Amino acid sequence: MGEGLESHKIMSMEEDKRERVINAAMKEFAKGYKAACTDSIVREAGISKGLLFHYFGTKDGLYSFILKNACEMVYNEYLSLINLEQSDIIEKIWQMTLLKVDLSYKHPALFDFLAKAYIDLQENPNEEFAAYFEKTRSVAIEKALADVDTSLFKDGIDAKKAANIVIWTLNGYSASKIRSDMTMEDYQNEYERYLEEIKEYISILRKTLYK
Amino acid sequence: MGEGLESHKIMSMEEDKRERVINAAMKEFAKGYKAACTDSIVREAGISKGLLFHYFGTKDGLYSFILKNACEMVYNEYLSLINLEQSDIIEKIWQMTLLKVDLSYKHPALFDFLAKAYIDLQENPNEEFAAYFEKTRSVAIEKALADVDTSLFKDGIDAKKAANIVIWTLNGYSASKIRSDMTMEDYQNEYERYLEEIKEYISILRKTLYK
Amino acid sequence: MGEGLESHKIMSMEEDKRERVINAAMKEFAKGYKAACTDSIVREAGISKGLLFHYFGTKDGLYSFILKNACEMVYNEYLSLINLEQSDIIEKIWQMTLLKVDLSYKHPALFDFLAKAYIDLQENPNEEFAAYFEKTRSVAIEKALADVDTSLFKDGIDAKKAANIVIWTLNGYSASKIRSDMTMEDYQNEYERYLEEIKEYISILRKTLYK
Amino acid sequence: MGEGLESHKIMSMEEDKRERVINAAMKEFAKGYKAACTDSIVREAGISKGLLFHYFGTKDGLYSFILKNACEMVYNEYLSLINLEQSDIIEKIWQMTLLKVDLSYKHPALFDFLAKAYIDLQENPNEEFAAYFEKTRSVAIEKALADVDTSLFKDGIDAKKAANIVIWTLNGYSASKIRSDMTMEDYQNEYERYLEEIKEYISILRKTLYK
DNA sequence: GATGAATGAGGGTTCATTCAT
DNA sequence: AATGAATGAACCCTCATTCAT
Numbered sequence: 001m002g003e004g005l006e007s008h009k010i011m012s013m014e015e016d017k018r019e020r021v022i023n024a025a026m027k028e029f030a031k032g033y034k035a036a037c038t039d040s041i042v043r044e045a046g047i048s049k050g051l052l053f054h055y056f057g058t059k060d061g062l063y064s065f066i067l068k069n070a071c072e073m074v075y076n077e078y079l080s081l082i083n084l085e086q087s088d089i090i091e092k093i094w095q096m097t098l099l100k101v102d103l104s105y106k107h108p109a110l111f112d113f114l115a116k117a118y119i120d121l122q123e124n125p126n127e128e129f130a131a132y133f134e135k136t137r138s139v140a141i142e143k144a145l146a147d148v149d150t151s152l153f154k155d156g157i158d159a160k161k162a163a164n165i166v167i168w169t170l171n172g173y174s175a176s177k178i179r180s181d182m183t184m185e186d187y188q189n190e191y192e193r194y195l196e197e198i199k200e201y202i203s204i205l206r207k208t209l210y211k
Numbered sequence: 212m213g214e215g216l217e218s219h220k221i222m223s224m225e226e227d228k229r230e231r232v233i234n235a236a237m238k239e240f241a242k243g244y245k246a247a248c249t250d251s252i253v254r255e256a257g258i259s260k261g262l263l264f265h266y267f268g269t270k271d272g273l274y275s276f277i278l279k280n281a282c283e284m285v286y287n288e289y290l291s292l293i294n295l296e297q298s299d300i301i302e303k304i305w306q307m308t309l310l311k312v313d314l315s316y317k318h319p320a321l322f323d324f325l326a327k328a329y330i331d332l333q334e335n336p337n338e339e340f341a342a343y344f345e346k347t348r349s350v351a352i353e354k355a356l357a358d359v360d361t362s363l364f365k366d367g368i369d370a371k372k373a374a375n376i377v378i379w380t381l382n383g384y385s386a387s388k389i390r391s392d393m394t395m396e397d398y399q400n401e402y403e404r405y406l407e408e409i410k411e412y413i414s415i416l417r418k419t420l421y422k
Numbered sequence: 423m424g425e426g427l428e429s430h431k432i433m434s435m436e437e438d439k440r441e442r443v444i445n446a447a448m449k450e451f452a453k454g455y456k457a458a459c460t461d462s463i464v465r466e467a468g469i470s471k472g473l474l475f476h477y478f479g480t481k482d483g484l485y486s487f488i489l490k491n492a493c494e495m496v497y498n499e500y501l502s503l504i505n506l507e508q509s510d511i512i513e514k515i516w517q518m519t520l521l522k523v524d525l526s527y528k529h530p531a532l533f534d535f536l537a538k539a540y541i542d543l544q545e546n547p548n549e550e551f552a553a554y555f556e557k558t559r560s561v562a563i564e565k566a567l568a569d570v571d572t573s574l575f576k577d578g579i580d581a582k583k584a585a586n587i588v589i590w591t592l593n594g595y596s597a598s599k600i601r602s603d604m605t606m607e608d609y610q611n612e613y614e615r616y617l618e619e620i621k622e623y624i625s626i627l628r629k630t631l632y633k
Numbered sequence: 634m635g636e637g638l639e640s641h642k643i644m645s646m647e648e649d650k651r652e653r654v655i656n657a658a659m660k661e662f663a664k665g666y667k668a669a670c671t672d673s674i675v676r677e678a679g680i681s682k683g684l685l686f687h688y689f690g691t692k693d694g695l696y697s698f699i700l701k702n703a704c705e706m707v708y709n710e711y712l713s714l715i716n717l718e719q720s721d722i723i724e725k726i727w728q729m730t731l732l733k734v735d736l737s738y739k740h741p742a743l744f745d746f747l748a749k750a751y752i753d754l755q756e757n758p759n760e761e762f763a764a765y766f767e768k769t770r771s772v773a774i775e776k777a778l779a780d781v782d783t784s785l786f787k788d789g790i791d792a793k794k795a796a797n798i799v800i801w802t803l804n805g806y807s808a809s810k811i812r813s814d815m816t817m818e819d820y821q822n823e824y825e826r827y828l829e830e831i832k833e834y835i836s837i838l839r840k841t842l843y844k
Numbered sequence: 845g846a847t848g849a850a851t852g853a854g855g856g857t858t859c860a861t862t863c864a865t
Numbered sequence: 866a867a868t869g870a871a872t873g874a875a876c877c878c879t880c881a882t883t884c885a886t
Contacts, residue, residue: 012866013866031334032243032245032246033246034242034243034245034246035243035244035245035246035334037858037859037860038859038860038861039859039860047867047868048867048868048869049860049861049868049869049870050861050862050863050866050867050868050869051866051867051868053860053861053862054866054867057861058860058861059859059860059861115330116330119326119327119330122323123241123242123246154418154419156418157415157418157419158411158415161411161412161415162415164380164383164384164387164412165376165380165412165415165416167383168379168380168382168383168384169375169376169379169380169383171379171383172375172376172378172379172380172382172383173375173379176375200369200372201372201375201376204368204369204372204373204376205376207365207367207368208365208368208419208420209419223849224849248875248876248877249876249877249878250875250876250877258850258851259850259851259852260851260852260877260878261849261850261851261852261878261879261880262849262850262851264877264878264879265849265850268878269877269878270876270877270878434845435845453756454665454667454668455668456664456665456667456668457665457666457667457668457756459879459880459881460880460881460882461879461880461881469846469847470846470847470848471847471848471849471881471882472845472846472847472848472882472883472884473845473846473847475881475882475883476845476846479882480881480882481880481881481882538752541748541749541752544745545663545664545668576840576841578840579837579840579841580833580837583833583834583837584837586802586805586806586809586834587798587802587834587837587838589805590801590802590804590805590806591797591798591801591802591805593801593805594797594800594801594802594804594805595797595801598797622791622794623794623797623798626790626791626794626795626798627798629787629789629790630787630790630841630842631841645870646870670854670855670856671855671856671857672854672855672856680871680872681871681872681873682856682857682872682873683857683858683859683870683871683872683873684870684871684872686856686857686858687870687871690857691856691857692855692856692857
């Protein structure tokens with residue numbers, strides 16, 4: 001993952017400034033590629049317009065870097081932290097959910113950006129980007145499904161399909177809780193309640209899918 | 212639903228042309244409001260720029276109409292067709308899935324557009340549009356959960372949560388099958404296989420959630 | 423004056439409708455040629471866009487007609503009513519002032535339109551229009567200065583210059599009273615006071631310029 | 634007067650270029666706000682469209698700046714040069730006329746622009762602009778009428794009205810000499826003759842209004 | 845004659861990108 | 866490396882003019 005990022009021109013920029021650029025760009029691109037405006041990025045990052053283009057060449061070049069960087073973040077700070085030894089798939093997916101929530105806290109724009117980028121990709125197909133997404137997605141699935149103890153499932157149930165039901169159910173719950181009018185405070189206040197409710201879903205899934 | 216659409220200026224446009232405009236606009240706006248370009252719309256619809264603005268005034272006015280129209284389509288050609296008598300929730304959601312697939316066939320851009328519109332709405336909150344979405348969403352949920360025979364579920368399982376698991380699982384499956392590189396032909400070729408696979412998920416859900 | 427107007431296509435339009443078109447156009451063109459919009463004219467006149475262009479061909483053609491027509495109005499309802507026998511120039515100009523006020527009442531947009539047209543003419547010189555203005559202006563001066571009894575002026579004063587002082591003073595007063603925030607009601611309420619004040623200026627002029 | 638102009642973004646533009654923009658804009662806006670076209674301005678000023686909008690944001694912003702700047706010019710290069718000690722009102726107005734002629738020479742579009750702006754203002758009332766005009770106008774009157782030696786007038790003549798007659802007469806003369814077909818050369822050739830003629834009017838006014 | 849839907853050139857505005865300093 | 870003034874293509878929108886009915 002992420003080959004080429006370490007050798008990118010931007011790496012010669014001092015770290016603090018680079019961080020500011022990446023965060024500003026990720027936040028702005030979460031509006032979608034077209035709606036994002038380079039002026040906002042340089043304003044928020046506190047650098048000049050010329051410098052941005054000195055490092056990234058084009059808006060596209062910047063987008064490409066930010067996208068790869070985001071995928072790499074997901075890999076380094078999420079996928080690589082998954083406990084591969086856990087063979088109880090429901091337990092594992094529950095832990096993955098917690099890791100994802102943690103990462104969302106640390107990088108609020110990360111998943112918004114990636115979600116938008118994924119949709120943008122449908123409109124403007126781009127092999128390279130598609131490959132990045134697919135790679136990240138397949139690694140996630142691979143890790144999630146690695147060493148699943150299929151004997152936990154009731155007899156006669158396809159283990160992969162059952163795992164999908166678990167994944168989609170938790171995703172569905174998360175998506176249903178995101179609201180435009182929710183502030184960061186709201187989120188923190190509701191956090192405990194959400195975890196409680198997720199646990200109830202987990203409990204149903206465990207009761208029904210497991211022996 | 213949709214009050215006011217019938218009296219819109221556009222209704223005096225001949226039907227064939229109007230259809231072309233609506234389809235072209237829906238397809239273009241699926242890129243997102245900002246990324247959509249009125250030139251592309253008129254080119255695809257085969258009308259002049261002036262005419263588009265004669266009927267809709269502004270890009271915003273066009274967007275507004277297309278959005279309301281899409282919600283109305285969803286209502287007339289999907290929600291209103293749901294069999295309210297069906298008390299077996301899994302069966303009902305299965306039938307809803309089929310209706311949705313049918314509508315996707317007839318209006319390929321419809322759900323893509325609505326999904327993007329929903330995301331755009333998060334960034335540019337607009338009370339009127341939010342109301343439309345909420346109305347459509349709540350009607351859908353209400354219809355889906357009307358007259359559910361909760362006695363079918365295993366004892367000790369919350370019926371609403373169980374219904375959600377069914378809905379999210381089918382949504383998750385659908386989403387996983389949408390690919391940017393999939394043409395309409397691909398879709399038709401795979402259709403039968405998809406239905407088969409969905410049936411298997413339905414079967415698992417029935418086996419595990421029902422008595 | 424006005425040759426060609428009687429034979430204009432528009433004369434075959436029924437009088438009532440024609441009046442509405444002329445009034446609407448004069449009012450709209452008082453905004454200036456460029457700022458005037460044919461849509462407003464047809465809306466106010468209650469005719470269709472096509473009909474306007476059927477009769478006048480182009481916006482320019484309409485403007486040209488309206489301008490000539492306005493000059494003719496000035497001739498027929500102002501200049502031709504001047505009492506040529508009056509040899510007391512101050513008295514005559516006073517009466518001309520009253521005639522002008524009357525005409526302003528009957529056609530509120532007339533002088534506004536002409537003033538704007540005169541300014542527009544400076545920007546876009548047009549021989550034909552310039553000729554119309556000049557003709558109207560010279561006729562007005564000629565009539566004003568016809569049969570002036572120069573013996574009324576103090577000795578050693580150039581009669582033409584003295585007459586100009588009278589004219590410019592009264593024009594200056596009128597111009598100083600026109601305000602953007604003055605409604606027709608305001609105007610009528612102030613009318614008497616204005617006439618009184620004008621009389622005082624007249625009195626000064628008479629006292630100083632006349633023997 | 635003119636507070637805020639010195640801190641305008643445009644002030645960071647190099648002077649030569651700025652002058653070109655201001656002159657080009659003043660000339661173009663003399664056509665009236667709507668009729669003026671930003672393309673003509675940038676063409677004449679020799680800058681790009683983008684730059685104009687970089688500095689002024691909108692056509693309106695440009696107009697606003699040009700208007701304030703014109704008022705300030707009138708103040709700095711005309712009103713502030715008036716000799717307040719002069720108590721002979723006719724002499725003072727004569728000198729003011731000369732100052733105005735000088736300024737017209739230096740900025741040929743200035744008074745045309747202001748005259749048009751004043752008319753535009755009647756149609757599109759704008760408090761801020763109205764205030765600028767009123768301020769400039771009232772300063773002009775105040776300066777003109779400051780320290781008038783009313784004892785010079787014949788007894789029984791209202792001093793203010795007499796002063797107005799002087800002002801309107803000279804304005805009337807100026808206005809009568811402006812012709813659309815007059816080039817700058819014509820103007821310079823006629824200049825001496827005009828001054829001679831104005832002197833004759835001054836002489837009449839002095840002879841008749843003064844003791 | 846009369847209508848108003850339809851056209852497209854033209855104008856204001858935005859913004860990615862370049863380049864002299 | 867760093868800046869930000871400068872550019873111009875592309876976008877939304879207006880409106881005089883045409884034309885089928």
